[in-house]
Amino acid sequence: MTGFVIRKLLRTLFTLFLVVTFVFFVLRLTGDPVSAMMPDDTDPAILDELRKQWGLDRPLGVQYLEYWFNLLQGDFGNAYRDGRPAIEIVAERVPATLKLTLTAFAFIVIAGFPLGIFAAVNRGTAIDRAIMTISVTGFSLPNFFLGILLIFLLSVTLRLLPAYGSDHWYNLIMPVITLGTAGAAVIARFVRSSMLEVLNAPYIRACRARGMTERAIIWTVALPNAAIPTITIMGFMVGTLIGGSIVTETVFAWPGIGRLLIDAVTARELAVVQTVVMITAASMVFANLAVDLLYLVIDPRRRYASGTGE
């Protein structure tokens, strides 16, 4: 088991190394950052001067090492426009995004699980079909359109909620539904098929043979077993949420890193872009690590399997 954990940790570090390398090469090889940032009619002498100043005239290997050296010291470069450290600009946007994504995550679990269980228990009935129809619809509804629909319905027509703002708890309602609906739909579908699989397993038949009530079987035996594989999907959700928050934050003018990223891409603030990319990648990589480790805690079979070297 220790070996398994160490292997996973090494893999995590390696992926982080790949992320940094990827960002470095995308920023250096797909174009010249200096001419990308400056207006097209800038004097070539000024461009050369800037290149020298930023160390872009040196060999790629040297730049790459220096890049690592700076990153490890927490230096992600400075924003081009106001000269502030990029990490600082990003850091002040993180709480808003965390608030949004964590609430949306809770929404996904709270909405997705009961729907999936309910559909599985009522398999083949009208309830099942209705839930699955909602699920396919929720999954196909692009979140930017869902956000606009919500604004149209709740803000413009019914005048229940303000379309913009982030100061009150009720400001969270529409962004969270926008961000979480697709995920909840995926979870509902997955929980349903996972439950159905478990309900057909021999040990469930054994429970029935022993006279357990159907209710007890579903809640104490089937659900815990069916929930295990959903952990993997929950790990994927982190990526979906981060990707989705870019759109959601833009639609609702939410002051998080998603909207910051779009602004930075449009303004070509490469230091800010790379910081956001790395923070995002790091959170995804650590989410995957957490999923792997969570399996060890929850599923004893994994513990033994990994203990004997798989």
Added chain:
Amino acid sequence: MAYADPSEAFERRSSTQVAIAHVIASPVIVKMAMLWLIMILFIAVTARWIMPYDYQQTALLSRLLPPGATGASGDFHLLGTDHLGRDLLSRLFSSIQLTMLVAVFGTFFGAVVGSCIGFVAARFRGWVDDVIMVLVDFQASMPFVIIALSVIAVMGTGNMLLFILLVGFQGWERYARISRGMTLSAVNHGYAAAIRLLGAGTFRVYLRHILPNILAALVVQVSINFPETVILETSMSFLGVGIQPPNTSLGNLLSYGRDYLLNAWWIAGVPGCAIFFTTLSMSIVGDWLRDVLDPTTSSGT
């Protein structure tokens, strides 16, 4: 992965009659979805000829007309006009054309490149395979939109070819994983080795013998990937980092409409519904296709 008898799968695909029988036997909802997709494809191909007006023609006296209204110059606007008085139906057709163009070419590009990467991994094994699989894992652990945005940040917006390739590249790692995995199991079946012993070259073995056998799995992946490509393109255009004016995709159209929800809901509503019904139809047809092509998995369980 359990897989149907290759000869049976081959027979099914080669027979148009069986395919038609499957379509006729499909549920009503699938038929409706197919009908919608056929209509969208028809519009995408013929947009230039069937649009009633020039999609860029502004008319300041006919601004924000509701659907079915007649403009100042006596022009009829079935879906109304936008904030510059441009005919929404014409803009919708033009946007459907561009969105479909990106989706079709992008998906095709991603499928071909991704599958080839998988073939290369399976053909060479060893360190080539290792490197490719590390990249596949890396891609699977990053939201693609973040990668696309960082490339756009450097290259700038407005390069349409780059954008199509970028959007299409989404999901390459899944094609690579499928084609690699299924090629490896095909090699184990022995028929590939047998053909090789008969003197067939690498390309012949892969294109003529392995590809037809794994095509069903790749087609299923395309049906999953296609709506995702549409959503990625429209989201990026919606965010202003995708298709740039004067060209317009459904995402651009929707983003203009956002500012006019209060007095002209149709500007956002029409393209939004077009995107939604298209992705929904693709999901429905895709689900159905999966059941037909792969008898070992059925959505009923």
